[in-house]
Amino acid sequence: MTLESMQPMLSELSVLLVPATAHGGGAASHGAAAVSEAIAAGPWFAMFIPLFPLLAAVVCGLFAFTRRYDPKRSKIPGWCCVLGLLLSFVTSVAVISRIGHDTLQVTIFEWIASGSLQADFAFYLDPLTSIMLLVVTGISTLVALYASEYMSGDRGYARFFAFIGMFVFAMTCLILADNLVLLYLGWEGVGLCSYLLIGFYYEKPSAVAAAKKAFIVNRIGDLGFALGIMLTYMEFGTVEFAPLFQALSGHSPESVSGSVQIIPFLLMLGAFGKSAQLPLYVWLPDAMEGPTPVSALIHAATMVTAGVYMIARLAPLFVLSPYALPTVAWIGGLTALFAATIGMAQYDMKRIFAYSTVSQLGYMFMGIGVLSATGAVFHLFTHAFFKALLFLGSGAVMHGFAGQLDIRRISGLRKVKGWGVVTWTMLVGCLALAGFPFLSGFFSKDTILAQAFVTPGYGFTILGFMGLFTALLTAYYTFRLFFRVFLGPQRYEPGDEHHADDDGGHGHEAEHFHPHAPGWAINLVLTILALGAAFSGYVGVFGGEEHGWFGGMMHASTGNAVTESLAASHGADGHAAGEAAGFWADPHKWMMAVSAVIGLVGILIAWYFHLLNRQAADRLKERVRPIAVLLENKWYVDEGYDILIRKPLRMAGYVFYLIGDTIIINGLVALGGAIPRLIGSTIKPMQRGILHGYGLGMAAGLCAVLAIMWWLIQVGVT
C-alpha cells in the first residue's frame, strides 16, 4: 500500500467526474484525464447477464404450474436455476475482462421515450459494475447451489427458484443500468422479489406481515428516490448516467442551485430504505422470516447493498451538496452503533446476524460518507462473503435442528457428528466479521475507519471513535453467538418446525430427535464462502498501488474519482503526512493495530461470559436489567412507529370513510336529492308519466341552467 498515489489534487472537481481510463504509475495522471465525449460500446453479450437468470426464472415458474411435477422427488428446478446463474456468472466474467478499467455502454432496446425523457434498457459498464457483478452473480450461484439442497422437499421448491431467478435478473438490471429509471426498475424489482421471498412461507402470518413491512418501508424510501430522479430530470434534462455526469462536470457546490443540492438528500432516502439504515431499518430484522438462503443472498450479500452501490454510482451528484455525504456518514455511523447494541441482546441467530448486517451496512455508508468510496465498496465486497457464510451456516443449523435458532437452546455443536465443516466455516466467518487480523473484514473495515480519522471536519473523528466502539460490540456479539452455539457442553433442543423432508424419520419430541447433518452441497458452498471470507480481503492489499487491485478498480469508476479528489481538495491526504511523521500520524497504518486489539478484546469478553462462565453473563444481565430489556425489545422502535405513524393513518382512514364519505358527502348528496323530492311532492300533479311532459321539464331545467350560466358570465366579465 504505497501511498503517494494520492497527491493533493489541485485540479477542480470539474474534471474529475469522468473516470480516468488508465490507472498506473501512481502519477497524477488520473482525474485530470480529458473528458471523453463518447463512451465506447460494450460487448453485446452483456445482455445475457440478466437474461440467463430470467430464463431460469421462467423455466422454474413453468415447473411450479406443472401439475405432474413433484417437488418431493425432483430437484430439476434447482439445477436449472443454478445453471442459469452460473452462466450469468461466466458471462459476467467475460464482460468484466472486457471492461478492465474502462467505461463502456451497451444499449439493448428502447424502453421509455416521452417528450425529452429518454430511458432505455441500456447498460453502463465500469469497474464499479464489475465488482458488483462479481458479488451478485457469484454469491447468487453459490446460494442457489446451497438452496438446491436446503429447500429440497418443500412444496414451493420450483416457486422458490423462480423467485431467485427473478431476483438476480432485477439485481443485475440494477447494477448494470445506464439510467436512473432502469436503476429504479431493478430497485423496485429486487424489492418485489424480497417481498415474495420473505413471504415465501405464506401460511405463516408473521412471514406475511414481515414481507408487507419490507415492501412498504422500502416504498417510503423509494418515493424519495423517485422524486430525486424527477428533480434530476428537471434540473439536467436527462436521467442517463453518461450525459448526466457530463452535465455535472464543471459544477461545484457553489455553482449549482439550491434544488440541485436537494437531489442527493432525496436519493439518500431510497438508499436508506433499501439498505436498512436509520430510520428505515426496521424491515430487515423481520425479513428473516424468509428461507435462510434468501436471508443470505438478498438480505445480507446483495440487495441490501444496493443503497451503497447507488451512492457510489451517483457520487458526482452527492458531492454537489456539502452536507449530503456527511449526512450519509453520520446516519451510517449511528446505525452501525445502534444496530450493534440491539444485536448484543438478541437470542435468535438469524436476528443477531440481521442486526449485524444493518450495522455493517452502516459502516459502508460511513465509509462512503467520509469520502472513502473504495472502503465502502471494499467492505461491501468482503461482507458479501462472510455474511452470506454466516447466514448459510445458521441456515444449516436451522435445517438440521428443525428450525431451532435460539442460542440459549443449542450448545456445543462442534462435537455433534457431521457438523465439523459448519463449525469451522462459521469460525472463519465470525472471525472475519469480528475484524480478526488478516481476515477479509479486517482490511475493509480498517479502510473505512482510518478514513474517518483522515477526512477533516463534520465531526468525523468522533464518528471514527464510534466506529471503533462498534467494532468492539461487533466482536462481542459475534463470538457470544459462536461460543454459545458451537462450543461448550453439547446440548440441544429441536425447534418447532416440522421440516417437510422429515418424512416421519425424526419427529418432534426431543428424545427421538436426531439432528440432520448437512449434505455435500451445503458443505461445499460453506467451504467456498469460508475461503472467500478468509482471503477476499487481499484483493484490497495486493495487486495495485493503493488499496491493491480493488483500489485500482474503484479508482477508475465514477464513485471514487469524485470522492477521492474531494478528499484531496479538503487537504485530507493523510498518507503524505504519514510518510513524514511515521506510524502514528497515518491512520491507515495504526488503525490496523488498534482495530486488531479491539477485535481481540471483544472476543475475549465474549469468551469469558459465554464460554468460560455463562452464569456470570446472566448475573450481569440481572444487574443491568432495564438496559437489557430495552435492547431485547429493540429500543421499542417498532412500537413507536406503530403508535406514531401506522395507527394515526388508519384512524384517518376510518374517519374519512365513516365521517367524510358516509356522513358528510353522502349526507349532502342525500340532502340535494331531497330538495327536488320536496318540490316534486308539491307539483306532483304535473307528473303523469307522459313522456313529452318529462322532456319539457328537462328542457326547461336546461334553459334554467343556461340562464343562470349566462347571468354568471355577464357578472364575471364585467
Place this chain on the structure above:
Amino acid sequence: MLLALLLIPLVTAIAVAAAPEKQARALALCGTLVGLLLSIVIAVQFNYQDAGLMQMPMSIAWYDTFGLNLSLGIDSISLVLILLTTFLLPLTILGSFTAVTQRAKEFFAWLCILEAAMLGVFAARDLIVFYVCFEFTLIPMYFLIAVYGSANRAKASIWFFLYTFTGSIITLAGLVYVAWAYQMSPEGTGNWTFDIATLTAFCSEHMTAAQQGWVLLALCCGFAVKVPLFPVHTWLPLAHTEAPTAGSVVLAAVLLKLGTYGLFRFAVPMCPLAITTYAPLLAVLCIIGILYGALICWVQTDVKKLIAYSSVSHLGFCVLGLIALTSIGISGSVAYMINHGLSTGALFLCIGMIYERYHTRAMDDYSGLAKVMPVWATFTVFFILSSVGLPGLNGFIGEFLCLVGTFISGDGANPGTLGPMYAAIAGFGMILAAIYLLYLAGRVLFGPLKLPDTHHHGHDDKGDDHAAPTLPQDLTGREVLVLVPIAVACIVLGVKPGVLLAPIAAPIEQMVSAVSEAHTRHAALLIDGAPPGLPPAEDDEAALASAEPMSRDIDTTDNRPSELGRKEGLGQ
C-alpha cells in the same frame, strides 16, 4: 369503418336479444370479437404519421338547421381508448359465462349496447353525438347494476344514475353555451354548429379567460363526477360494489375513462387560459382524492369496495398528469387511462372469480387462498403489482410519467402551473397504494387457509333452476384465458411502453403547443390593452415570458395565473 365499429355491437345486441338463451353468450362473444378484429384493422390502417389529425372521418347530416351531424373520426388518443374498449369487452363477456345465470340474454345484450355507446364517445367528432353517447352509457349500466347487482343494487343504481346525470346536465349546458356563443359571434355568423374542432378553436381563441373559466366549471361538473374526483366520488364505491363483475370491470376500465377523456378532449383544449388558472385548484382535489381514497381503501373489509376506492385514488394521478399540461404529464395521463383499465379491470375479474365460487366479498371470510388457488393467486398478485406501479409492468409507466409531468410543470418551459410539491405530496399515494393493496393480498391470498362456508352457495344451487355449473377450486381454462391476454398486455406495455407512447405523442404535443399559443396570444392582447401602470413589454418573447410562470417557486406559480386573470379583467 368507424360507423361499422359502432354498429357491430348494436347488431350483436339485437342478435343476442333475439337469439335463444343458450346461444346468447357465444353470440355476444363472437360479436365483440368481430368488433375487436375491426378495431385492429382500424389500428393497422391508421396513419401514424398524422396521428394528431382526425382520421377516417365520416359525416352524415342529421339536422341542418342546428348544424347537427353524425360525424365520427379518431385521432390516436381515441384509437387507443377504442382498442382498450374492444379488447376488454370480449374478455369481460367470456368472464361472465358462468356468473350470470338468470336473464343472461338481456345481460349480454346490455353489455354490447354499452360497448357501442362507449365507442361512440371515443369516436365522436360532433358534440351532440358525443353527449348522446356519453349519456347513453348510463342506461345499460343502470340495468346491469339494477337487475344483476347484489343486495344493495337498487340504491346503487339510482345513485349512479342521478349522480352522473346531474353532473352531465351541467356539462351539456356548458357545451351548449359554447355553441350558442359561437353562433352569436362574428366567426359563427349566426350558424349553429356542434363540430368539436370548430367549437374548440373558437372557445380557446375567442373567449376571454373569465368565460373559459365558466365553461371549464360546467365541463368539470360532469366529467369530475364521472372520473370521479374528490368530493363527488361517493357513487363509485357503491356502484362498483353492487354491480355484477362484468359491470364493475367495464365501469372501472372504460366508463371512468369517459370522464378523463372528456377532460382531455374538451376541458383542456377549450379552456387553455382557464385551465392554467384553475389547475392548482383541481390538482389539490386530485391530491386529496389520491390520499383520501387510499386511506379509505386501507380500512375496507369488502374486497370489491377496496378496489373501488383504489380507483378514486388512482384516477387522481391520471387527472393530475393531465392538468400538469406538460407533454410528459399528458402522455402519462393517457397511459394511465389504459393501464388503469387493464389492471383494475383485471383485479375486478379476479375478485369476481372468487365471488362466483364463494358468494362473499368480505375479507374476513377469506384467508390463505394461495394455497388452494395457486393459479388465481399468481394472477391476482401480478395485477396487484401492476396496480401498485411496479416498474416493468404497465402501471409504473403511467404513474411515473404523470408524476414527472407534474413535477416539471411550471418550470418555465411548460405552460403548466403545478410543480414539485404537488408531485411530492401525490407521491405519498404510491406508498399508500402499496399499503392497501398488500394489505388486501396479505388478508386474502396469504396467511393460514380459511375458506368461506360454502353451505350458502350450495343452497343457492338448489333453489336455482339455472344452477351454475360448479367450478373447480382453482381457475378453469376459460378463466385463465380471460386473464392471460390482460397479463400479456400489462407486460408488453411495461416493457415496451413505446407501442403506446409513440402514437399518442403527436396529438399531445399539438395540445400542449396550442395551450402555449393561447397564452402567447392572450399575453399579446394584454400588452396591447395594458393599463398605464404596467411596464410595456419590448417584444413577443418578453410577453411570453411574462405570461408564463417562470419561477420554480411554488407560491409564485400559484399566484401568477390568477394575477393574470385579474389583469385581464382590468384590460377589458
